[in-house]
Amino acid sequence: MNTTIKGYLFSVFLFVVFIIGWHFATYAPETTTSGTELSASQVEALVTSGLAEADARALTAAGLRFDQIEQIAGIGLSLAEIEMAGGIGSFGFTTGEGGAAETAVTGFPGPGQVGRVVFEQFSDPFYDKGPNDKGVLLQLLYSLRRVALGFGLALLVALPLGFLLGMSPVFKTALDPYIQILKPISPLAWMPLALYTIKDAEASSIFVIFICSIWPMLVNTSFGVASVKSDWVNLGRTLELSRFSLAFRIILPAAAPTIFTGMRISIGIAWLVIVAAEMLIGGTGIGYFVWNEWNGLNIDSMILAILVIGLVGFALDMSINLLLKKFAYES
Amino acid sequence: MKQYLVETETLTKAYPGESGGSPDLVVFENVNFRIKEGEFITCIGHSGCGKSTILNILAGLQSPSSGYSFLKGKEIKGPGLDRAVVFQGHSLLPWLTAYENVAFAVKSRWPDWTRQQVREHSLQYLDMVGLSGAVDRKPHQLSGGMKQRVGIARAFAMQSRLLLMDEPFGALDALTRGSIQEELVKICASTGQTVFMITHDVDEAILLSDRIFLMTNGPKANIAECVVVDIPKPRDRATIIHDQGYYTIRNHLVDFLVSRSRELSGATREVAKHEIRNESGALVYPPDVNPLKKAKAATLAAETV
Numbered sequence: 001m002n003t004t005i006k007g008y009l010f011s012v013f014l015f016v017v018f019i020i021g022w023h024f025a026t027y028a029p030e031t032t033t034s035g036t037e038l039s040a041s042q043v044e045a046l047v048t049s050g051l052a053e054a055d056a057r058a059l060t061a062a063g064l065r066f067d068q069i070e071q072i073a074g075i076g077l078s079l080a081e082i083e084m085a086g087g088i089g090s091f092g093f094t095t096g097e098g099g100a101a102e103t104a105v106t107g108f109p110g111p112g113q114v115g116r117v118v119f120e121q122f123s124d125p126f127y128d129k130g131p132n133d134k135g136v137l138l139q140l141l142y143s144l145r146r147v148a149l150g151f152g153l154a155l156l157v158a159l160p161l162g163f164l165l166g167m168s169p170v171f172k173t174a175l176d177p178y179i180q181i182l183k184p185i186s187p188l189a190w191m192p193l194a195l196y197t198i199k200d201a202e203a204s205s206i207f208v209i210f211i212c213s214i215w216p217m218l219v220n221t222s223f224g225v226a227s228v229k230s231d232w233v234n235l236g237r238t239l240e241l242s243r244f245s246l247a248f249r250i251i252l253p254a255a256a257p258t259i260f261t262g263m264r265i266s267i268g269i270a271w272l273v274i275v276a277a278e279m280l281i282g283g284t285g286i287g288y289f290v291w292n293e294w295n296g297l298n299i300d301s302m303i304l305a306i307l308v309i310g311l312v313g314f315a316l317d318m319s320i321n322l323l324l325k326k327f328a329y330e331s
Numbered sequence: 332m333k334q335y336l337v338e339t340e341t342l343t344k345a346y347p348g349e350s351g352g353s354p355d356l357v358v359f360e361n362v363n364f365r366i367k368e369g370e371f372i373t374c375i376g377h378s379g380c381g382k383s384t385i386l387n388i389l390a391g392l393q394s395p396s397s398g399y400s401f402l403k404g405k406e407i408k409g410p411g412l413d414r415a416v417v418f419q420g421h422s423l424l425p426w427l428t429a430y431e432n433v434a435f436a437v438k439s440r441w442p443d444w445t446r447q448q449v450r451e452h453s454l455q456y457l458d459m460v461g462l463s464g465a466v467d468r469k470p471h472q473l474s475g476g477m478k479q480r481v482g483i484a485r486a487f488a489m490q491s492r493l494l495l496m497d498e499p500f501g502a503l504d505a506l507t508r509g510s511i512q513e514e515l516v517k518i519c520a521s522t523g524q525t526v527f528m529i530t531h532d533v534d535e536a537i538l539l540s541d542r543i544f545l546m547t548n549g550p551k552a553n554i555a556e557c558v559v560v561d562i563p564k565p566r567d568r569a570t571i572i573h574d575q576g577y578y579t580i581r582n583h584l585v586d587f588l589v590s591r592s593r594e595l596s597g598a599t600r601e602v603a604k605h606e607i608r609n610e611s612g613a614l615v616y617p618p619d620v621n622p623l624k625k626a627k628a629a630t631l632a633a634e635t636v
Contacts, residue, residue: 231422234392237410239439249435253426329425330471 019111026110042066046073055079109300117300118307131283132292136301136308142284144312146202146277147270150209154266158214159259162221163247166255172222179218187212187273191280201281205274212273213266220262224255229331253327260324267320271313286312334404336525337366337389337493340614341607342398344384358384359552360597361607362398363614364544366493371519371526373536375584376546377592382529383419386497389527390416402493412440415486417496421478423470429481430466433457436485456488457481460514476507483511487518496528500535512538513568520565533584537577538566542619545587551597558583559621576623583622 038046038060046056051073058079059069072082109117125137165172187208194204228251236250278287286309293301342362345355358381366372374382387393388400391410400407402414415436423432433453438444444452457466460480470478479499486494500508512535519526519539530536536543543558562574571577593599609615 231418231420232424235422237392238390238416239436240412241439331425
């Protein structure tokens with residue numbers, strides 16, 4: 001059998017093993033203490049501790065577990081009195097919905113539940129019900145837009161500047177110390193300064209993407225241009241090419257693979273940074289989505305978002321890789 | 332006076348010493364030579380004598396520390412389309428096909444040509460080096476010999492006044508080298524191209540050259556003499572070795588490389604002023620030496636004694 005097919009089969013196998021492992025790690029069997037119906041003995045126990053049977057059934061229907069109802073019974077109030085006092089919520093009880101039983105026991109959603117959330121979200125991925133309730137793909141588009149703008153701007157600056165650095169040793173020596181110092185700064189460290197100066201969250205996050213994706217492209221472009229084989233440049237000179245022709249017909253295609261490699265590194269970093277940046281600035285974006293779901297303790301939606309982030313990062317990387325392959329050459 | 336295509340005048344290349352006190356490294360000094368139109372010149376010498384530098388100066392890619400070089404009486408100041416270069420490595424652009432590589436040069440040479448003209452011209456020269464079947468291949472899909480053939484096709488297609496070749500076959504195996512040499516003989520015979528070529532291969536030099544420039548060892552290298560290869564053309568790799576004169580010339584060259592190249596070097600002896608310019612100030616060129624005539628004269632002298 002073909003080794004590639006073998007490899008793919010093995011990765012499918014790993015996936016299945018992971019899902020099964022995940023399922024059992026988070027699996028909580030439906031116990032009698034939870035669920036929508038109380039057994040006769042449980043009702044009897046509640047009635048003896050002072051709760052009317054109708055109230056017990058109503059609380060169950062509201063989604064409370066047996067142990068919770070037991071505690072309510074311990075308070076010694078009827079359901080009507082509790083409602084007057086502000087409902088069971090004011091006593092610190094929360095009612096679960098749907099799969100509450102599953103989460104309540106382990107705290108972590110199983111694959112089935114995440115699958116349900118994925119299905120729900122993707123059946124209407126672009127809905128917009130106010131600032132804190134938007135579809136995951138809509139949030140994703142906000143993030144992609146920021147990355148596209150920041151990355152595009154960085155490309156516009158890095159290409160010509162990198163060319164200049166690669167062509168002129170004087171320029172390279174002059175700018176190198178600045179690049180070396182600016183390059184290792186975490187892009188998020190710029191965020192407060194950007195917010196203060198630009199006074200706009202959207203523009204600040206685009207700036208942060210710009211500043212983090214410019215360095216790999218700048219360094220790679222200048223390296224690629226500087227290491228073009230001297231024979232090729234000499235050939236161009238003997239053909240009396242203009243400076244423009246030399247740059248675009250010899251140096252650019254020769255340096256293209258190195259430049260695209262820089263772009264590939266940049267887009268990867270940009271995608272890493274946008275999530276963190278959006279957690280900081282809030283409002284919109286996939287990073288904010290993760291943070292918002294964390295605040296609502298919707299672990300299943302968080303997992304969905306993490307999955308989406310990974311897939312999109314992969315797609316971005318592959319698309320630049322396709323370009324890279326198109327312009328690559330063997331010498 | 333006969334017009335020469337290429338002339339050089341006291342061409343010198345020196346690199347400044349490492350620290351202030353140490354003397355400059357003079358690679359070659361006061362090199363004078365002339366090349367006639369249509370001549371095939373090869374230049375032989377040990378590594379470090381500056382052969383490649385001389386070629387690069389003629390190409391305009393490097394400039395001499397002092398002295399001048401002229402093409403058709405005009406000083407060479409930079410690279411240009413009147414000189415084509417075949418570099419040591421194949422120097423094909425790897426992102427273009429064999430055809431595109433040749434067409435790239437042709438288009439640069441004749442910017443006004445139509446696409447059809449460029450195509451016909453390029454294919455004609457690719458055909459000349461026997462590559463009509465591989466025009467659409469990228470360089471990495473070509474063997475070393477084929478790549479160098481494309482390089483040669485590109486250089487000849489430019490129909491430049493002077494073709495400069497820097498050890499074009501250095502990286503090829505002996506069999507491939509032999510077949511390309513033979514093609515080169517044919518192409519030169521049909522085009523009458525003036526060629527200045529650097530080689531390490533004595534047999535290659537005899538097969539191809541009208542004259543062979545012998546360079547002394549560096550530092551302070553110079554051209555000691557120009558050996559005239561007086562073997563009738565067209566030559567053939569298989570038959571030339573049976574020519575009576577072949578080994579006379581070959582021995583002369585090997586003898587030079589083994590011993591005289593060091594003895595005659597500017598590093599081991601004082602080069603007199605009159606070896607560069609005579610009393611009236613005119614340049615002195617290295618003497619043309621014809622080993623075959625010398626040998627004949629020697630045998631004649633032996634017979635008469």
